[in-house]
Amino acid sequence: MKDGAKVEDKATHQVREDDPRDRVASPPAPTPEKIEEKKKGAAAQRIVDPDYLMIDAPREREFITGSEAAKEAIRRANVDIAIAYPITPQSETMQQVGYLYAEGYIKDYYRAEEEIGVMGAIAGASRAGVRALTATAGPGLVRGIEQIASWPGGRLPSVLLVMCRVVNCPLAIQPDNVEISYLLNCGGIVLHGENQQDFYDYSVAAFMIGEKPEVTLPVAVAVDGFFVTHARGWVNMPAEDLKLPPRDCYHESVPMMDNENPPIRISRDAPIQKSNFISYQMHASWQQEVFAAQERAKKWINRWLGGIIEVVNPKAKTMIVASGAAVSQSREAVRQAEELGLDVGLIKIKSIRPFPAQELIEATDHAERIIVPEFNYVGWLAKEVKSTIGRNERVIAGPRVFGGMSMPTELIMETIVGSKIT
Amino acid sequence: MGNVNATPYRVVPGPEGLLPPAATIMGVPLPEEGEGLVEGRITTEEEALEAAATAMLTRKNPTLFPGPMIIWGWNEHTREKAQPFFEVANEIPGVRIIPMPDYRPIYPKIDPEAVINPCHPNLTIWHNKIEACVLIGVHCHYANITLKMIRAGTNCYTIALCAEAGHEDAMASVPNFDAEKVVRFRDALIKVKKNGIKPLYEGTGIIPSGWAQIAKLKGEIPIKPREASIDGEARGAFSHELVTGLDETAE
Numbered sequence: 001m002k003d004g005a006k007v008e009d010k011a012t013h014q015v016r017e018d019d020p021r022d023r024v025a026s027p028p029a030p031t032p033e034k035i036e037e038k039k040k041g042a043a044a045q046r047i048v049d050p051d052y053l054m055i056d057a058p059r060e061r062e063f064i065t066g067s068e069a070a071k072e073a074i075r076r077a078n079v080d081i082a083i084a085y086p087i088t089p090q091s092e093t094m095q096q097v098g099y100l101y102a103e104g105y106i107k108d109y110y111r112a113e114e115e116i117g118v119m120g121a122i123a124g125a126s127r128a129g130v131r132a133l134t135a136t137a138g139p140g141l142v143r144g145i146e147q148i149a150s151w152p153g154g155r156l157p158s159v160l161l162v163m164c165r166v167v168n169c170p171l172a173i174q175p176d177n178v179e180i181s182y183l184l185n186c187g188g189i190v191l192h193g194e195n196q197q198d199f200y201d202y203s204v205a206a207f208m209i210g211e212k213p214e215v216t217l218p219v220a221v222a223v224d225g226f227f228v229t230h231a232r233g234w235v236n237m238p239a240e241d242l243k244l245p246p247r248d249c250y251h252e253s254v255p256m257m258d259n260e261n262p263p264i265r266i267s268r269d270a271p272i273q274k275s276n277f278i279s280y281q282m283h284a285s286w287q288q289e290v291f292a293a294q295e296r297a298k299k300w301i302n303r304w305l306g307g308i309i310e311v312v313n314p315k316a317k318t319m320i321v322a323s324g325a326a327v328s329q330s331r332e333a334v335r336q337a338e339e340l341g342l343d344v345g346l347i348k349i350k351s352i353r354p355f356p357a358q359e360l361i362e363a364t365d366h367a368e369r370i371i372v373p374e375f376n377y378v379g380w381l382a383k384e385v386k387s388t389i390g391r392n393e394r395v396i397a398g399p400r401v402f403g404g405m406s407m408p409t410e411l412i413m414e415t416i417v418g419s420k421i422t
Numbered sequence: 423m424g425n426v427n428a429t430p431y432r433v434v435p436g437p438e439g440l441l442p443p444a445a446t447i448m449g450v451p452l453p454e455e456g457e458g459l460v461e462g463r464i465t466t467e468e469e470a471l472e473a474a475a476t477a478m479l480t481r482k483n484p485t486l487f488p489g490p491m492i493i494w495g496w497n498e499h500t501r502e503k504a505q506p507f508f509e510v511a512n513e514i515p516g517v518r519i520i521p522m523p524d525y526r527p528i529y530p531k532i533d534p535e536a537v538i539n540p541c542h543p544n545l546t547i548w549h550n551k552i553e554a555c556v557l558i559g560v561h562c563h564y565a566n567i568t569l570k571m572i573r574a575g576t577n578c579y580t581i582a583l584c585a586e587a588g589h590e591d592a593m594a595s596v597p598n599f600d601a602e603k604v605v606r607f608r609d610a611l612i613k614v615k616k617n618g619i620k621p622l623y624e625g626t627g628i629i630p631s632g633w634a635q636i637a638k639l640k641g642e643i644p645i646k647p648r649e650a651s652i653d654g655e656a657r658g659a660f661s662h663e664l665v666t667g668l669d670e671t672a673e
Contacts, residue, residue: 155563213562213586214452251586253562255490255525279542281574284441285567292444292566296452296587
């Protein structure tokens, strides 16, 4: 249908103008001409210092969806291979990444059989020394988690985008970030973005953080599906002719495929694959090292994400602690509380693993009440907060919504004032 | 200095116990370029090198553990670093050189005079009664797990001269350790001796350790001796297909 065509309502016979702005649709696939043009762009990209790309480079603002923000991050991330298995709402993001392959920004891209296959293939690619990316959500994440949980022990710095959408059953493809709780004990780094801007920034930084030699861990960048992935928001980004340096696999904490050590063999020296023959103490020490590496990532999270936490109104006696889309709702609650003359602060948690334990202890030390709003039933963030800070009777574990519900700011306000808002 | 010394936790020779914590988790930071780490405290690079030199000269059975990134000449960087490594060895009287050639588990048992293995590094430390050691050219992951296990069960002073970010789990560590810094470590050894540190094994050279080094010293072709455990009686009692090899024609 052409833009502006007249449309007749068959029930009422009323004729109205079709406004193309009303249509809900994915961004159109690029035309062959556009792809050719973009290929020139990919070839013209120049490698810049990560600090420049993430901190210093001038940025321009675009109004795009979260999935498009992820695409723009990957465009600038010098990714070698992306492997996809579509699951809603992943399909949108990996579809976008697929366009990047067509445009020449990614060297290889394919659709795998299913999530276990994807996560296994990502492990193989990462172990071979290339920069590898995939994305998933909800039940797809849980299906792949056996492989995902082996990445940190294998010291594989791959990047996993997680567009949270609840784990079945019953089937739901709506916002609910319960799947983050499944990632918490895998050993990898878990970042939780608030909005489209975070999805862009965290995704670029993820590669560099995970590939630091003293870290060498996979990084999951989670956002709340639909609120972030399908909705548009303003995103500030540097020029698209800039990209990160390639992965430098010879400066990481383990050898890649063990070809450098005679006798040459395809698999890496990995006592984890031969656990009968290693000491129990080695396995214990290995696990300690994975979580120590998480801790070392804090330095780089602070540098490239502008701090592992963000604190708004730090002296307030009532502090909200939130991550993901709950931060946006909390920001609005803080504003509404201010209008009512209430002194309320906000702590945004950017990284769930490593968890900002000391930072949170210090930022909440003065607080009399700590409210933890969440988009899930289990309250995983409230549990983290309660197990981290002292005097944890101050923690109010809620409000919580789940199963695809949105979180009206009134819910947070009611928790703040202690009664119904009318 | 780039980092602060906030934690009371100290990284000192053990035995610290069954399972010491990772020093990072206890708040020990990594040094920045130009810095070093001594017993969990940020120092200057020079101070760290001198602490390492003093330990290697004054503690019993000092040993250098070169890893794959220094013993295999697979790139120019490796070869650059290997040359001054021997200059370091020559400045430590009575030093042994026991390689960590790779990270595979070695079975049925290791020869602790010939190699150190990250699966059970404490065996090499105990067997040779090593009280000071240097890890160099070992990939960070394997160095860290080795350092923790040594700290758990031995009284060895561990030194990690790391090509990357350094190691909190070592008693002394310097980051970004390239060939130039290997030379600086040699100079630190010379300096502390000049300043009055008397080497415990003064007048002794490099002590050959393991069958390969000993054979080479005798001018013989090194041939790995057969493991006692796979001979005779022990072969039937202990070994299995991993030792004997699979008989692919067996029914």
